[in-house]
Amino acid sequence: MYTLKSLKALNPVFDSSHGLGQSDVNLVNHYVELIQSSRCKTPCAGDIIDYTDEYGNFHKSRHIHEFISETNQVLFYPCPFGPFVYSDKEKGLSFQSIPGSDIAVDFSNVSYVGKRKRTYKIFGRCFHPANSAIYFNALVNVWEYIVPDQQHPGYSTKTWRKHYFSYVEKPHDGSAPHYYDFLNGIVFDTAKEFDLWKKTYRAVEFPGGSPNQTVLFLYREKSCLLSREGWDALDLPLDTRWVNGRHSTIHIKVDYDDEDRTVTEYRFTNTGYLNSKVYGSYERAKGTTLIEPGPEIKEG
Numbered sequence: 001m002y003t004l005k006s007l008k009a010l011n012p013v014f015d016s017s018h019g020l021g022q023s024d025v026n027l028v029n030h031y032v033e034l035i036q037s038s039r040c041k042t043p044c045a046g047d048i049i050d051y052t053d054e055y056g057n058f059h060k061s062r063h064i065h066e067f068i069s070e071t072n073q074v075l076f077y078p079c080p081f082g083p084f085v086y087s088d089k090e091k092g093l094s095f096q097s098i099p100g101s102d103i104a105v106d107f108s109n110v111s112y113v114g115k116r117k118r119t120y121k122i123f124g125r126c127f128h129p130a131n132s133a134i135y136f137n138a139l140v141n142v143w144e145y146i147v148p149d150q151q152h153p154g155y156s157t158k159t160w161r162k163h164y165f166s167y168v169e170k171p172h173d174g175s176a177p178h179y180y181d182f183l184n185g186i187v188f189d190t191a192k193e194f195d196l197w198k199k200t201y202r203a204v205e206f207p208g209g210s211p212n213q214t215v216l217f218l219y220r221e222k223s224c225l226l227s228r229e230g231w232d233a234l235d236l237p238l239d240t241r242w243v244n245g246r247h248s249t250i251h252i253k254v255d256y257d258d259e260d261r262t263v264t265e266y267r268f269t270n271t272g273y274l275n276s277k278v279y280g281s282y283e284r285a286k287g288t289t290l291i292e293p294g295p296e297i298k299e300g
Contacts, residue, residue, distance in 0.1 A: 001029045002136065010135055014124060017131040024124050028136045031085050031122060034093055035138040043067045043074045043110065043143050046085075046095050048118050050158075051076075051103070051145040056217070058158035061118065063097045064143070072107045074143070082119035084133070095120075105145050113142040152206050152217065159261050160204075160217040165194075167212055200239070201263060202256075219256070222264045231268035240274065241265065248272020 004025050008015045035046055043049070047064040063083055066075040083097035118140050121133040146156075163186070167179045179188040188194040198205070201218035208214050226234075236253035243250050250273065253266045 001032065007134070007136065010137075013131050014134050018124060020124070020134070024134055027122065027124075028134060031087070031120070032136060032138045034087060035085070035120070035140060038093060039141050042069075042107065043141070046083075046093065046118075046120075046138075047141045047143060048116065049074070049076050049110070049143045049145055050113065051105075052147060052150075052156045052158060054147040054149055054151055056150065056152045056156040056160075056162065058156050061116070061142075062103075063095070065095060065097065067107070073104045074107050074110055074145070075102050075104050078103055082121060082135070085120045085122055109148065110143050110145050113144050115139050116142045152215065155204060155206075155217040161220045163216045163218065164208060165214050165216060166208075166210075167194075167214070202261075220262045222262055224264060224266050225270065226266055226268055228268040231266055234266055236266065239265075241267075243270055243272040249274040 002025055004020065004022060007025050007028060008020050011020060014020060038044065039047070043064050044067055045065050048061045049064050050058070050060050051062060052058050059078065059080070061080055062076050062078060063081075064074060064076045065083075067073070068075065077097050079097065081097060083095040086094045086096065088094075116139070117137040119135055119137055121135050123132050124134045150156075163181050163184060165179055165181050165186075178190060179194040180186070188197065197203075198216065198218070201221065204217045206215040206217075231253065234253045236255050239252050239254050240249045241252050242248070248271075250267060250269060250271075255264045255266070256262075257264070
């Protein structure tokens with residue numbers, strides 16, 4: 001349950017505008033108890049659902065606003081925002097979220113995942129149009145729904161990152177690069193560069209929506225900046241990456257986690273020191289000359 005101190009930490013805007021009081025704390029704790037005690041074995045208003053659409057896009061913690069037992073349907077909104085909570089003696093708990101087109105799914109295709117904290121909000125004792133919401137967390141049931149007819153079975157952004165690449169078979173001078181993902185700002189001039197990048201992140205490829213498009217599911221990347229001494233001590237494969245756009249390259253060491261589908265890239269500087277025209281962007285760097293250990297490279 002919340003104390004005045006813990007509730008203030010979660011609501012600095014309301015507290016600075018109106019001043020949180022003990023009555024606000026009591027009201028929040030009342031709603032936490034109402035929400036958590038009303039959870040049941042089937043989805044109910046206030047629960048959350050993780051769902052994956054037919055294109056493998058994972059949407060976390062969407063708001064369930066109704067379960068229709070007569071038709072066995074779970075109704076939820078695609079928006080992730082926490083709703084306002086109300087209660088009265090006749091209707092009990094009710095939730096008001098940002099409206100959107102309902103997604104209705106059959107309960108037989110929904111699975112129970114567990115419990116998770118969800119953010120809700122109420123109007124405080126000082127109701128005012130500006131900064132009038134008090135935020136709090138309550139533990140509710142989590143459900144999961146995956147659209148049965150998947151375009152890319154077994155692959156989703158829940159555990160992979162996804163890219164759409166378009167390509168030009170025979171570009172003219174001055175035209176766009178051969179392979180490009182403008183949404184994420186990634187471009188490659190040659191098939192070799194593109195293939196090396198796909199290999200680096202263990203890409204799984206599917207046809208796109210047009211003849212010159214491909215859909216890639218790749219390992220997610222994590223970057224870790226270490227001291228040069230700590231970096232030298234790592235017994236991991238050596239590789240290179242671009243920095244500062246495509247103008248320079250640095251050495252990194254890589255560690256693959258096939259279970260989590262991530263590649264962690266360890267570096268000791270973010271300032272490039274290798275000529276990318278010589279070493280390329282994703283070519284293996286074994287055999288290339290590392291700069292000598294010494295004072296840490298200053299950013300700039």
